[in-house]
Amino acid sequence: MNHDERITELESRVAFQEDALDKLNDVIAQQDKTISELKKLITAFNQQLKTVGQENQGISFNDAPPPHY
Numbered sequence: 001m002n003h004d005e006r007i008t009e010l011e012s013r014v015a016f017q018e019d020a021l022d023k024l025n026d027v028i029a030q031q032d033k034t035i036s037e038l039k040k041l042i043t044a045f046n047q048q049l050k051t052v053g054q055e056n057q058g059i060s061f062n063d064a065p066p067p068h069y
Helices: 003-055
Strands: none
Touching: none
């Protein structure tokens, strides 16, 4: 292979690598967005769970079941 062919081959490889990096960057950006949304949902669910837990503090699970059981 002469120098021109080697340079062309290297340029081609670099172009493919740049394309792959761009695609990976897009995937990472989407995953970061998804993770942020999931963190917000978990925070909201935890808050709801705490609220429900505080509302139900008077309920005792050691009580006898209702008569219809």
